[in-house]
Amino acid sequence: MGRRELKVNTQIQLAHAMAKYLVIDSQGREHPLDLDNIDSCEPLVGELRTFVEVEELGRGARGEPPHIKVMRQLELIDYEPASDVGHFRFYPKGALVKELLEEFCHQVAVDLIGAMRIETPLMYRLSQKDIAEQAAKFLEKDYRIKLSKDKELLLRFAGDFGLFSIMKNVQMSHRQLPIRVFELSPSFRLEKRGECVGLRRLRAFTMPDIHCFCRDYEQGKEEFAMITEHYDKLVRALGIDYVLVFRIVEEYYEQTKDLLFLLAKNLKRPILIEFLPEMAHYWNVKNEFQFVDAAEGTGQLSTVQLDVTDAERYGITYINEGGEETGCIIVHTSISSIERLIYGLLESAVKRQQEGQLPSLPTWLSPVQVTVIPVTEKHQKYAEGVVSKLRNKHVRAVLDDRGKTVGWKIRNAGKHWIPFVAVIGDKELKDKTLAVTIREKSTLKQPKTEAMKMSLLVKLVHSACDGKPFQQLSMPVRMSLWPIFI
Numbered sequence: 001m002g003r004r005e006l007k008v009n010t011q012i013q014l015a016h017a018m019a020k021y022l023v024i025d026s027q028g029r030e031h032p033l034d035l036d037n038i039d040s041c042e043p044l045v046g047e048l049r050t051f052v053e054v055e056e057l058g059r060g061a062r063g064e065p066p067h068i069k070v071m072r073q074l075e076l077i078d079y080e081p082a083s084d085v086g087h088f089r090f091y092p093k094g095a096l097v098k099e100l101l102e103e104f105c106h107q108v109a110v111d112l113i114g115a116m117r118i119e120t121p122l123m124y125r126l127s128q129k130d131i132a133e134q135a136a137k138f139l140e141k142d143y144r145i146k147l148s149k150d151k152e153l154l155l156r157f158a159g160d161f162g163l164f165s166i167m168k169n170v171q172m173s174h175r176q177l178p179i180r181v182f183e184l185s186p187s188f189r190l191e192k193r194g195e196c197v198g199l200r201r202l203r204a205f206t207m208p209d210i211h212c213f214c215r216d217y218e219q220g221k222e223e224f225a226m227i228t229e230h231y232d233k234l235v236r237a238l239g240i241d242y243v244l245v246f247r248i249v250e251e252y253y254e255q256t257k258d259l260l261f262l263l264a265k266n267l268k269r270p271i272l273i274e275f276l277p278e279m280a281h282y283w284n285v286k287n288e289f290q291f292v293d294a295a296e297g298t299g300q301l302s303t304v305q306l307d308v309t310d311a312e313r314y315g316i317t318y319i320n321e322g323g324e325e326t327g328c329i330i331v332h333t334s335i336s337s338i339e340r341l342i343y344g345l346l347e348s349a350v351k352r353q354q355e356g357q358l359p360s361l362p363t364w365l366s367p368v369q370v371t372v373i374p375v376t377e378k379h380q381k382y383a384e385g386v387v388s389k390l391r392n393k394h395v396r397a398v399l400d401d402r403g404k405t406v407g408w409k410i411r412n413a414g415k416h417w418i419p420f421v422a423v424i425g426d427k428e429l430k431d432k433t434l435a436v437t438i439r440e441k442s443t444l445k446q447p448k449t450e451a452m453k454m455s456l457l458v459k460l461v462h463s464a465c466d467g468k469p470f471q472q473l474s475m476p477v478r479m480s481l482w483p484i485f486i
Contacts, residue, residue: 020250020275021056023048026268028261033272043270047292051243052272054298055290061297067346068198070359072486074416076367077199077342086196086203088339091485092475093367098206098338100365102184103469105208105335108234113227115182115210120162122186123153130314131161134282143188143203159185159209160332164314167213172318177328178223179213187337199343200299206338212331213316220306220329221259225266227333228287231302232267234335235289239362240344242289242301243272249284250275256285256306263287282309283332291340293347294354301336301344349417360439363419363464367473370397370457371413372434375406375425383424386434386454387477393458394470400479410437419464420457427451440464 021033025043033041035056044052053059071077076094080087090098109115123145126132135142135154143155156162163181172179185207195201210227214220235242244267248256253275264271286305290298307330311317317325336344349359363369370390374383383399390397400409406423413421422434433451438460441448475482 019277022273022275024260024264024271024273026264026270028265044272047241048243048270048272050292050296051245051290051298054292054296056274059296061293062295065198065200065293065295065297065343065347066350067200067293067343070346070350071199071342074367075485078486084203085193086191086201088199088202088204092473094342096367096471096473097342097361097365099471100469101338101341102206102208103471104234105338106182106184107469108230108335109182109208109210112230113180113182113210115180115212117182117184118163118166119183120159120166120185122156122188124156124161126152126154130164133313134160134310141189141191143190155188156185157187157189158207158332158334159183159187160211160310163209163211164310164316168315170316172213172328174215174318174320174326177213177215177318178219178331180210180223181213182208182210185209197297199339199346200293200297202337202339205340208335208338210333210335212333213311213318214329214331215318215320215326217255217306217308217329220331221256223331224285224287224304224306225259225262227331228263228304229266231289231304231333231335235301235344238341238345238348240291240301240341240348242291244269245288245290246271246273247286247288248273248275249279250277252284279309282307282313284308289336291344291347293343294350299340299343301340303332303334305332307332356444358414358417358439358442358444360417360419362468363440363461364468364470366417366419367396368398368416368418369395369461370420370422371400371409371418371479372397372422372424373400373406373409373413375423379424379426379429382429386422386424389454390458391472391477393462395458395461396473397477398473398475398479399477402480414439420461422457 023031023033023041023043031041031043038044038052075091077088077090080089110117124131142157145153187207188204191201191203212223214223260271283305286303288300289302291301292298310330311327316328318328320326345361353359372383372387374380387397387399410421419439421437428434433453434457435449436452436457437447437449
């Protein structure tokens, strides 16, 4: 570690050692939090309390997070042994889930938040002063490629470098602000080897980044609130609960607490606040959507940050009302890395299973939405027609034509969390119906099976996927042709 990195690291450690804490409840009331007596803080309950015990008091997680076993069981993702630690391979079903989440984040960023999409390089020259200064604040978590004695490249740890290189040459007027820019950023962080545990912490990931360029601090707070509320809806739509944490430099609290009270009330949840005695980063205020997994480990999902230094560092300005160049306030945000969202989805499913429910993915993210099972060969032709029609209706349907018993196929569909399992026997063939087991309505002990027309099944699938992106699974329609990836 170089002297500069050591100095920054020491500053951050000292800042956290001197930190103070507060909880704002869902009514906007302040509650002091003493880490030596957390029982005295009334709103510190549930997963918020667990987060404090794990992150602030240092209580370790209870073993390996179960999503690692699940991502293999579902044939989604696995470690890549031929690469570095924290790099993953995605099998066809996992690649589909990842692509759908990327499209969903694109919808949120472009259609809801109104950001403009860009694309920038993965590598940058450390000879660039502004890039070197920002990289130094990231300590030793950066990947570097040495091309020669005098030339070293940095693999980006976020989308900032290329974006800021663009924005310092952009001509902006106060009438155009806020300007919002989105990038789906493959990023790299050299996390400690022992911290790379499944999808909870990686060294290579895909991050949907949004940056908002604002006139002043007040407009920055407005953007901060708007984006935080969109992220709340996004994460809840995925069935993931979270803990909301703020880190704030203490001197900025008075001019920012109206934002905190607003969010606590609008999101109807308590907020944990850590006060830092001085700035050690480019931001003075940030929030973190923190997730507590089934092993009581934690991982950050979304984040929103108020940046009060990078506009000056990179020379990003706009023309104000008086015709003068003025520096921006920048709101850095990330919806979460795509991989962390998958981690949150799988761990949330396991937590529901621990509560006695069947684990599942949202139907729009399930690689197979409907498995059609013919009882015998005489039901095969009708089953093939059903699958074909379902796929034409934008339903990810497959035919389980493997040489196994019907019971085995149904159990296998349950093992892979298939939302709808349609069995076709003599009665269904005669009535032109389907015997559909609906996972969402079933329990561990009692499956819920209903007789229905295919049109109703299509309606149920489409209703569960309303407004979400769709792609077909890039595997054969007949399951007898499927290789086993795990």
